[in-house]
Amino acid sequence: MQNLKFWVYVNGSPVRITLCPGQTVEHCTGGPDSEGWHRSSILWKHAGHGIYSEGLTEGRDCDGYVSRWFDCFCPAEELTAGSEVDGVVFPRWGDATEETRDDYAEAAGY
Numbered sequence: 001m002q003n004l005k006f007w008v009y010v011n012g013s014p015v016r017i018t019l020c021p022g023q024t025v026e027h028c029t030g031g032p033d034s035e036g037w038h039r040s041s042i043l044w045k046h047a048g049h050g051i052y053s054e055g056l057t058e059g060r061d062c063d064g065y066v067s068r069w070f071d072c073f074c075p076a077e078e079l080t081a082g083s084e085v086d087g088v089v090f091p092r093w094g095d096a097t098e099e100t101r102d103d104y105a106e107a108a109g110y
Contacts, residue, residue, distance in 0.1 A: 001046075001048055002021075003021075003046075004050070004051055004076055004079060005017070005018045006044075006074070006079040006091050007089065007091070008042075008044070008090070008091075014085070014088045014090075019044060019045070019046035019051065021046050022046055023045070023046050024043055024044070024046070025044050026041060026042070027042055027043075028040070028041040030059075033061075035061035035062055036060040036061040036062070037059055038057070039057070039058050040056070040058075041056050042054070042055035049075060050073055050074050050076045050079075051073070051074045051079065051091065052071070052073050053071065053073070053093065054069075054071040055069070055070050055071075056068070056069045063102075063103070064102070065101070065102075065103045066100075066101065066102045067100070068098065068100045068101075069100075070098045070099075072093045072094050073093070074091040074092065074093045074094060075094075078091060078092040078093075078094075079091045
């Protein structure tokens with residue numbers, strides 16, 4: 001297996017990540033805000049024949065707790081086949097599995 005290189009956005013800027021076979025990298029951010037708190041985390045894992053990604057955003061405000069979780073995969077050959085922005089080519093991620101939770105919507109019967 002070889003190292004895999006790909007571009008992602010982190011804190012609003014493109015960042016190039018290189019992962020060795022079996023390696024995982026995670027980025028987290030968050031803290032208190034004007035209405036409560038928020039947190040965002042995403043990980044990228046070298047899965048042999050591509051990159052597996054999993055992310056979670058969550059927070060609490062006056063409407064209660066809200067979260068969104070996703071996971072997706074990008075085969076190695078698609079790591080430089082996605083959209084191009086300012087000369088940087090991003091991965092073409094496959095369809096994501098997603099789950100969303102919203103306390104306020106659940107209380108309203110949605």
